[in-house]
């Protein structure tokens with residue numbers, strides 16, 4: 296039974312809900328669900344801890360971040376196990392991406408914060424400088440696809456900037472957050488600096504609307520982002536939103552085809568397509584279209600299927616497979632449910648899928664699916680490729696494959712996306728701005744952009760005595 300972590304203590308109040316193993320569908324844990332009383336208790340604990348935490352020198356908070364990174368290292372295997380149990384992710388990915396990024400997130404923000412200078416401006420005897428102070432209590436609401444990576448990506452900068460936090464992980468993936476609560480307690484982190492509560496969207500709603508919450512940092516769907524924005528509008532709480540995507544991949548005839556096929560396959564099928572950065576629209580220059588499609592379809596068949604997070608999400612993805620057919624698509628590979636002949640048949644798997652032949656205006660090509668699936672379409676000119684990529688209401692990420700350096704820069708700078716990868720995908724430098732345009736989000740996190748969101752400046756202006764010379 297997982298209990299909330301509030302004021303440094305386990306709190307086991309409230310109703311409970313089950314978490315399922317996506318590989319087999321079996322119930323693997325029961326978790327307490329945060330009701331209004333629990334949410335209030337967590338926010339109060341965070342408020343009580345806020346003043347002392349904010350008063351620590353940033354170097355000391357950076358020291359805490361390094362200790363948390365060490366704590367994660369010490370519990371590495373437990374975190375891997377918890378993450379795999381809740382998500383069914385491949386162990387290789389969990390050991391090389393999800394958990395290491397938790398460590399890297401704390402280390403990176405410790406350095407960035409400790410080294411950041413404040414601004415100062417001097418002009419004609421007027422000196423202005425800024426001091427930054429934390430926002431107070433930040434609600435951190437995160438999804439199920441990269442649970443530990445995304446939680447720590449927000450926690451580290453929020454904490455090092457001097458805020459205290461109440462985190463609500465996804466109802467599907469509380470396990471790694473529960474291990475992290477133990478890490479905070481074992482490290483001796485002051486009580487109330489990190490509070491973790493569990494529950495569905497209804498618990499998240501109670502948290503963001505609580506008057507003791509000063510700001511909301513949210514990663515999840517555009518639909519939930521809209522709901523949160525409405526909830527907090529009356530109190531004009533600062534929001535950071537990392538939302539959905541409908542990301543394009545552009546494959547030019549001058550690319551290294553083997554790398555483009557492999558990279559595109561990874562960008563479509565990694566984590567079962569359940570990464571906001573995954574490619575769902577692939578545009579290929581006509582001269583190499585047939586060959587590229589054939590090779591991508593072959594590569595899709597080799598991918599070890601990863602389960603969808605839940606029965607409902609699997610139904611959603613399968614409904615898009617059906618939609619593709621009803622909208623007139625040609626299915627190049629997949630489109631169904633794999634049969635294993637063992638207990639995985641009661642899990643939440645779908646086949647990696649590639650389809651073609653749909654209009655840009657089809658629902659399939661406009662809506663985020665969040666599964667191991669893409670649509671492939673040909674283009675004739677660079678200008679057309681850019682227009683096709685930009686013809687989406689989303690603007691999170693884009694990937695382009697070309698051997699022409701001029702083209703790479705020209706196209707990358709014209710794409711309406713917060714992130715553009717050239718001849719690679721999901722390669723990260725944690726100091727860079729991360730986030731999306733249009734329906735994909737508000738603001739950027741990463742590096743000093745995170746510190747800017749999780750703090751607010753006061754500008755102090757002083758008229759200096761003019762020297763008598």
Ligand SMILES: NC(=O)c1ccc[n+]([C@@H]2O[C@H](COP(=O)([O-])OP(=O)(O)OC[C@H]3O[C@@H](n4cnc5c(N)ncnc54)[C@H](O)[C@@H]3O)[C@@H](O)[C@H]2O)c1
Pocket residue numbers: 436437438439440441445463464465466494495496497498499500501503514515516517518519520522523536537538539540570571663665691730731735736
């Ligand atoms: N841009 C990014 O960096 C990024 C990263 C990962 C995932 N995502 C997006 O996340 C989505 C998949 O995750 P999901 O299905 O868990 O998203 P979701 O929006 O359904 O849920 C995200 C979180 O919000 C909570 N929540 C739901 N309703 C709420 C409400 N009314 N008020 C407050 N909290 C509420 C959920 O319980 C969960 O913890 C996809 O759209 C994906 O693109 C974006």
Ligand SMILES: O=C/C=C/C=C(\O)C(=O)O
Pocket residue numbers: 440441445448569570571572723729
């Ligand atoms: O599913 C979305 C992935 C988001 C990734 C990050 O926020 C990151 O790598 O920092």
